[in-house]
Amino acid sequence: MGPWRFLISRGGQYAIVLAVAISLNFVLPRLMPGSPLALLAGVEPSELTPEEREELISEAGLDQPMIVQYFRYWGNVLTFNFGTSFRMNEAIGDLILERLPWTLLITMTALLLSSLIGIALGVLAAWRRGRASDVVSLNTMIALDSTPSFWLGMLFVALFSVTLGWLPSYGAVTPGAQLAPWDAFVDIAAHAALPILTLTILSIPGIFLTMRYSTLSVMGEDFIRTAQAKGLTNTQVLSRHVVRNAIVPVSTVIALRLGFAFGGSVVIETVFSYPGLGRLVFEAVSSRDYPVMQATFLVFTIAVLVANILADLLYPRLDPRTRT
Amino acid sequence: MTPKPPSPSHPKTTGIPTVSFRARLAPRELTRPAPRDYTRLIGIVGAVIVGSLVLVAIFAPLIAPYDPTIRAGAPFSPPSAAHLLGTNDVGQDILSELIFGTRVSLMVGVVAASAAMLVGTAIGLVGGYFPRVGSIIMRGVDVVLVLPFLPLLIVLSAYLGRSVLNTILVIAFLIWAPTARVIRSQVLSLSRRDYVTAARSMNARDGYIIRRHVLPRTFLLAIGEFVAATSAAILLESSLSFLGLGDPLQKSWGSVLYWAQARGAFLTPAWQWWVVPPGLLIMLAALGFALLGYALEQKINPRLRRA
Numbered sequence: 141m142g143p144w145r146f147l148i149s150r151g152g153q154y155a156i157v158l159a160v161a162i163s164l165n166f167v168l169p170r171l172m173p174g175s176p177l178a179l180l181a182g183v184e185p186s187e188l189t190p191e192e193r194e195e196l197i198s199e200a201g202l203d204q205p206m207i208v209q210y211f212r213y214w215g216n217v218l219t220f221n222f223g224t225s226f227r228m229n230e231a232i233g234d235l236i237l238e239r240l241p242w243t244l245l246i247t248m249t250a251l252l253l254s255s256l257i258g259i260a261l262g263v264l265a266a267w268r269r270g271r272a273s274d275v276v277s278l279n280t281m282i283a284l285d286s287t288p289s290f291w292l293g294m295l296f297v298a299l300f301s302v303t304l305g306w307l308p309s310y311g312a313v314t315p316g317a318q319l320a321p322w323d324a325f326v327d328i329a330a331h332a333a334l335p336i337l338t339l340t341i342l343s344i345p346g347i348f349l350t351m352r353y354s355t356l357s358v359m360g361e362d363f364i365r366t367a368q369a370k371g372l373t374n375t376q377v378l379s380r381h382v383v384r385n386a387i388v389p390v391s392t393v394i395a396l397r398l399g400f401a402f403g404g405s406v407v408i409e410t411v412f413s414y415p416g417l418g419r420l421v422f423e424a425v426s427s428r429d430y431p432v433m434q435a436t437f438l439v440f441t442i443a444v445l446v447a448n449i450l451a452d453l454l455y456p457r458l459d460p461r462t463r464t
Numbered sequence: 465m466t467p468k469p470p471s472p473s474h475p476k477t478t479g480i481p482t483v484s485f486r487a488r489l490a491p492r493e494l495t496r497p498a499p500r501d502y503t504r505l506i507g508i509v510g511a512v513i514v515g516s517l518v519l520v521a522i523f524a525p526l527i528a529p530y531d532p533t534i535r536a537g538a539p540f541s542p543p544s545a546a547h548l549l550g551t552n553d554v555g556q557d558i559l560s561e562l563i564f565g566t567r568v569s570l571m572v573g574v575v576a577a578s579a580a581m582l583v584g585t586a587i588g589l590v591g592g593y594f595p596r597v598g599s600i601i602m603r604g605v606d607v608v609l610v611l612p613f614l615p616l617l618i619v620l621s622a623y624l625g626r627s628v629l630n631t632i633l634v635i636a637f638l639i640w641a642p643t644a645r646v647i648r649s650q651v652l653s654l655s656r657r658d659y660v661t662a663a664r665s666m667n668a669r670d671g672y673i674i675r676r677h678v679l680p681r682t683f684l685l686a687i688g689e690f691v692a693a694t695s696a697a698i699l700l701e702s703s704l705s706f707l708g709l710g711d712p713l714q715k716s717w718g719s720v721l722y723w724a725q726a727r728g729a730f731l732t733p734a735w736q737w738w739v740v741p742p743g744l745l746i747m748l749a750a751l752g753f754a755l756l757g758y759a760l761e762q763k764i765n766p767r768l769r770r771a
Contacts, residue, residue: 157610168623286750288699290706291721291743298735403614407703421615422707425622437619440612448610
């Protein structure tokens with residue numbers, strides 16, 4: 141398959157995913173029992189006079205045929221008009237832009253750290269395959285993979301914030317504090333430290349396991365034997381031949397994690413009351429703020445798609461064999 | 465990190481350059497044969513963990529010291545002889561909550577994973593055995609795989625409402641896709657075998673070939689997938705319950721943690737008996753099923769993981 145055909149078929153697939161997500165958003169509130177008015181306008185129909193109800197229904201366009209409503213919904217989504225939040229009475233687009241930087245800060249930092257640590261440990265474990273250090277790190281990673289993220293976060297708060305008092309336990313900044321630029325930076329870093337630590341620890345196993353497996357399979361290749369035969373030291377073989385080849389599949393895993401890291405932030409931000417997108421989802425769910433839920437779900441879908449496209453573009457750059 | 469070169473077995477009589485010394489030893493260092501196979505041990509550990517949790521779930525009313533729904537003591541009491549893990553904010557015995565919670569957590573995991581296995585196997589079977597229809601179906605599977613997992617789970621459960629059945633449905637809806645993929649690749653390879661071609665040449669019907677040649681070898685694989693999916697489902701259930709989206713009437717390990725978080729248990733010494741034990745149980749259950757699933761898959765088809 142030529143590169144263009146590949147890109148077009150992938151692009152088509154991603155367009156379908158986006159369409160499915162948008163359609164799910166449209167269909168779900170209309171399928172649920174009860175009046176969609178409660179789900180779409182945030183009011184209980186029984187609390188209204190018939191006239192008010194009529195007015196709201198025509199305002200929300202619910203008296204139109206389904207197909208008209210569907211296309212109108214698409215128009216709104218494509219112009220980033222997500223409506224207003226029931227609870228906060230604020231345009232949802234603004235709300236998302238306000239929260240997005242915090243989520244980006246913790247997820248991207250955690251992704252960077254966990255990639256570095258996961259790759260380094262993965263190579264080391266593969267190199268010492270079958271020895272005590274490999275067995276111990278492999279088992280630790282498998283156990284970490286089964287650890288509920290929110291629980292680890294709660295333990296960190298109990299340990300680092302409450303018992304030791306080193307780090308703040310909630311929020312992204314000290315409320316109401318007027319700080320000099322450097323102190324403000326330290327304040328933000330201190331608040332982000334525990335969420336980042338939790339996210340990092342929990343992202344390491346996936347990267348570690350892929351890197352370890354990938355390194356092991358590269359080490360069995362003939363060109364490694366050749367490199368050894370021509371007299372390179374083990375360190376040279378490792379850095380020039382093994383790691384460079386082994387890192388290719390891992391880079392895809394990392395790019396894909398980029399999208400799913402957003403989703404994982406829902407639970408972590410809830411534990412630390414961190415004011416990012418994930419916390420916004422939790423707040424919307426607890427107060428039944430459906431438009432906010434829908435909009436954030438779309439943002440998460442777009443994040444995953446962007447990550448996938450990035451992986452598709454990255455792969456041929458790293459592995460010339462897939463270039464045609 | 466360079467492995468220490470072992471002492472040469474013979475004295476260096478001639479001036480053999482170090483290069484050839486390394487060249488002789490290092491490849492063996494790099495391509496050392498696989499170490500001892502721990503699959504059996506891993507499987508036994510997994511089976512013991514899963515087995516004990518199942519026993520706790522079955523005999524919960526006999527083991528639990530109190531009814532977890534009644535006020536058994538003063539609220540927020542620390543561990544004592546009467547309440548080994550203390551009591552929660554309304555005076556319920558935490559140990560009893562956890563013992564009964566085993567039932568909900570395991571049931572949601574097992575039922576959701578079974579449903580996902582049935583759907584995934586059926587779709588994988590059709591997708592693999594009929595390649596034309598299959599490629600279209602697998603496009604659909606790819607779409608499900610790309611949707612953001614946890615946010616979709618949260619949105620669906622928020623709309624459907626909080627009940628055990630809805631939790632099971634939502635989790636099953638999201639975890640069948642990987643199973644469908646694995647099963648499909650197995651069916652694809654099976655249906656190209658010579659004996660299938662032979663059966664076809666003798667005019668065997670598709671239903672017969674699937675029953676006789678494809679299903680028996682796919683079934684074992686599906687069981688391995690099922691056990692691994694249970695591990696994922698248990699973790700997902702705990703996340704949902706922690707976010708307050710679980711059944712309010714059925715306590716699971718995740719919902720014990722939800723209340724611990726809501727009442728700020730981790731800001732007081734209570735985290736030691738209110739936060740640590742439920743998390744350990746979730747971890748243990750997820751780990752037990754993951755280990756068991758890994759061992760089963762290795763036993764059934766050691767090569768599949770590479771494909």
